[in-house]
Amino acid sequence: xxxxxxxxxxxxxxxxxxxxxVAAAAFAWLVMQQGLWERWLGALFPAEAKPIYPSATxxxxxxxHLVIVGISSGLTLLVGLPLGVWVTRESGRDFHDIxxxxxxxxxxxxxxxxxxxxxPILGFGLWPAVVALFLYGLFPVVSNTVAGLEAVPVDxxxxxxxxGMGKVRILxxxxxxxxxxxxxxxxxxxxxxxxxxxxxxxxxxxxGLGDPIIGGIQVQNPAYVLEGALTAALLAVLADxxxxxxxxxxxxxxL
Amino acid sequence: xxxxxxxxxxxxxxxAVDDLTLEVPSGEVCVLIGPSxxxxxxxxxxxxxxxxxxxxRIEVDGSDIMxxxxxxxRRHIGYAIQSVGLFPHxxxxxxxxxxxxxxxxxxxxxxxxxxxxxxxxxxDPAEYGTKYPxxxxxxEAQRIGxxxxxxxxxxxxLMDEPFGAVDPLTRERLQAEFARIQxxxxxxxxxxxxxxxxxxxxxxxxxxxxxxxxxxxxTPEALIDHPANKFVHDFMGADRALKRLxxxxxxxxxxxxxxxxxxxxxxxxxxxxCGSMRFVYVVDAEGVLLGWMDCVDVAGGVHPDEAITxxxxxxxxxxxxxxxxxxxxxxxxxxxxxVAVVDGRGALLGEIGLADIxxxxxxGDSHMAQPTEESAGEExx
Ligand SMILES: Nc1ncnc2c1ncn2[C@@H]1O[C@H](COP(=O)(O)OP(=O)(O)OP(=O)(O)O)[C@@H](O)[C@H]1O
Ligand SMILES: [Mg+2]
Numbered sequence: 328x329x330x331x332x333x334x335x336x337x338x339x340x341x342x343x344x345x346x347x348x349v350a351a352a353a354f355a356w357l358v359m360q361q362g363l364w365e366r367w368l369g370a371l372f373p374a375e376a377k378p379i380y381p382s383a384t385x386x387x388x389x390x391x392h393l394v395i396v397g398i399s400s401g402l403t404l405l406v407g408l409p410l411g412v413w414v415t416r417e418s419g420r421d422f423h424d425i426x427x428x429x430x431x432x433x434x435x436x437x438x439x440x441x442x443x444x445x446x447p448i449l450g451f452g453l454w455p456a457v458v459a460l461f462l463y464g465l466f467p468v469v470s471n472t473v474a475g476l477e478a479v480p481v482d483x484x485x486x487x488x489x490x491g492m493g494k495v496r497i498l499x500x501x502x503x504x505x506x507x508x509x510x511x512x513x514x515x516x517x518x519x520x521x522x523x524x525x526x527x528x529x530x531x532x533x534x535g536l537g538d539p540i541i542g543g544i545q546v547q548n549p550a551y552v553l554e555g556a557l558t559a560a561l562l563a564v565l566a567d568x569x570x571x572x573x574x575x576x577x578x579x580x581x582l
Numbered sequence: 583x584x585x586x587x588x589x590x591x592x593x594x595x596x597x598a599v600d601d602l603t604l605e606v607p608s609g610e611v612c613v614l615i616g617p618s619x620x621x622x623x624x625x626x627x628x629x630x631x632x633x634x635x636x637x638x639r640i641e642v643d644g645s646d647i648m649x650x651x652x653x654x655x656r657r658h659i660g661y662a663i664q665s666v667g668l669f670p671h672x673x674x675x676x677x678x679x680x681x682x683x684x685x686x687x688x689x690x691x692x693x694x695x696x697x698x699x700x701x702x703x704x705x706d707p708a709e710y711g712t713k714y715p716x717x718x719x720x721x722e723a724q725r726i727g728x729x730x731x732x733x734x735x736x737x738x739x740l741m742d743e744p745f746g747a748v749d750p751l752t753r754e755r756l757q758a759e760f761a762r763i764q765x766x767x768x769x770x771x772x773x774x775x776x777x778x779x780x781x782x783x784x785x786x787x788x789x790x791x792x793x794x795x796x797x798x799x800x801t802p803e804a805l806i807d808h809p810a811n812k813f814v815h816d817f818m819g820a821d822r823a824l825k826r827l828x829x830x831x832x833x834x835x836x837x838x839x840x841x842x843x844x845x846x847x848x849x850x851x852x853x854x855x856c857g858s859m860r861f862v863y864v865v866d867a868e869g870v871l872l873g874w875m876d877c878v879d880v881a882g883g884v885h886p887d888e889a890i891t892x893x894x895x896x897x898x899x900x901x902x903x904x905x906x907x908x909x910x911x912x913x914x915x916x917x918x919x920x921v922a923v924v925d926g927r928g929a930l931l932g933e934i935g936l937a938d939i940x941x942x943x944x945x946g947d948s949h950m951a952q953p954t955e956e957s958a959g960e961e962x963x
Contacts (some may be wrong), residue, residue: 486667491656
């Protein structure tokens with residue numbers, strides 16, 4: 328690769344990021360077009376008298392969904408990243424296997440069951456949903472953080488210690504930059520899963536795009552189901568693209 | 583000064599380093615040599631505390647290395663690791679700048695230093711500074727590793743086979759460069775190598791190890807002429823007279839007044855330059871060696887321009903700082919009885935002949951001519 332190709336990469340990464348940002352704005356505009364959706368869904372399902380979910384606007388539902396996902400994914404990162412780092416440190420290495428098993432278990436446990444268990448403790452609404460989604464999304468973040476950090480070349484670590492870098496500096500200047508790509512892959516997986524799974528949050532009254540899906544199943548109106556499912560799917564794709572472009576900005580192209 | 587006192591390192595049942603006592607005075611180069619697995623790397627890594635000794639004591643400049651922080655210690659000891667270990671996410675310049683950055687140098691000073699070091703290891707700063715380790719050959723990466731170790735100008739250097747992956751020509755150049763800087767800067771160096779010739783050339787003293795134990799720690803001459811045991815004798819090799827030549831620099835033996843002409847000189851000046859000479863060197867306006875003119879041909883009526891043999895000085899001359907051994911092997915390779923000595927730019931400095939090498943071998947101290955007989959005696963016993 329020539330030096331010229333190297334220097335043009337950040338510009339390309341910024342362009343990709345800008346495209347994703349424009350797509351996000353277009354999505355925001357789209358969910359605010361209540362009338363437009365009504366006409367589309369009406370055309371698709373001419374048999375339904377009410378083709379659009381009546382209890383809340385799509386914009387409200389999408390916003391609620393984003394809040395649920397934002398809080399739970401935020402918590403997942405806040406806990407998952409340090410946890411992944413800790414079990415690869417000297418002080419936490421003994422807990423490596425326990426944490427891996429626990430986090431793995433958290434993901435295999437069905438989120439709907441977590442909701443059922445959480446309800447008596449946390450009641451109805453946002454918080455049982457957030458706890459369930461937080462636990463559910465932890466696995467890819469922790470396991471990829473561990474995998475990314477463990478894949479850092481030992482001779483680079485050795486050299487870093489040899490030139491007199493402290494542990495904290497080695498973590499932030501050498502290990503994390505070299506592990507970013509793998510860690511970001513884990514974050515993307517976690518967020519994508521979260522956006523889809525968050526639709527079950529409606530079952531405990533947390534709202535979001537699960538509302539029209541569950542409502543549509545109850546009253547047997549496929550238009551409501553499509554409204555919620557399509558928007559959630561678009562949101563998941565969009566979030567993944569945005570995170571992918573963020574990754575492009577964080578990770579030098581030559582790694 | 584580096585002092586190791588009864589240092590032992592065990593890994594389970596393996597004794598990597600066994601009761602090693604060694605003192606490297608300030609400003610000296612100690613070359614650590616020995617077969618693979620004899621404990622060279624382990625020894626280096628105990629000095630900068632990457633490995634903790636099982637027992638024994640290590641002092642750097644008079645104080646126990648355990649008395650201060652390991653991180654602080656390492657910042658003042660340059661370390662070129664055996665596996666190079668460049669940081670893949672940083673450019674070449676970023677890699678070299680690691681320690682200066684840790685020490686908080688100003689940006690311009692770091693940039694200047696990086697360019698200087700790239701020059702030193704023979705890589706063009708403009709071309710290589712922005713490259714990433716993945717884009718380098720093994721030998722190039724190794725040179726960057728050395729540059730990184732030298733970056734903050736540490737008084738102590740630990741170099742683990744720093745030229746191991748470099749081609750012979752470049753290695754020769756880097757060795758000459760190393761010897762030159764060391765004469766000026768007088769750092770305290772422990773240099774690990776597998777290459778006996780490299781050891782002989784660079785060492786003030788050679789420490790020869792085997793299975794974690796020190797076999798002999800003396801000047802290269804002493805190891806060649808008075809090996810402590812059969813292992814040392816065998817390890818140093820049979821060609822002792824030749825090995826000794828590796829200790830003498832061409833600069834100390836060459837004759838500076840080599841007959842020469844400029845390629846722009848007029849025909850009669852060229853003819854006159856010959857005199858009783860067999861040939862004369864030809865240089866350009868800057869003094870860079872271009873080739874030589876055959877005086878026998880000129881005397882026989884050939885036009886001087888036609889009698890000039892043009893050569894590439896990198897291939898047909900020895901550089902200042904090279905050893906007599908290299909001069910001799912170049913003469914043998916080219917089939918000449920003499921060879922030109924040039925500086926780093928190719929400018930003609932002088933000439934060295936087979937006879938000069940011969941007289942060095944016989945004129946030196948009395949035991950210089952004896953090794954052949956000595957070794958013959960040992961071999962038959
Ligand atoms: N971390 C370790 N764990 C176990 N054994 C080790 C370790 N490091 C080194 N050894 C052993 O200690 C001995 C000395 O190793 P060392 O790396 O010092 O050798 P060396 O002289 O540098 O060899 P080479 O020339 O191949 O680099 C070897 O037998 C090696 O297997
Ligand atoms: Mg080694």
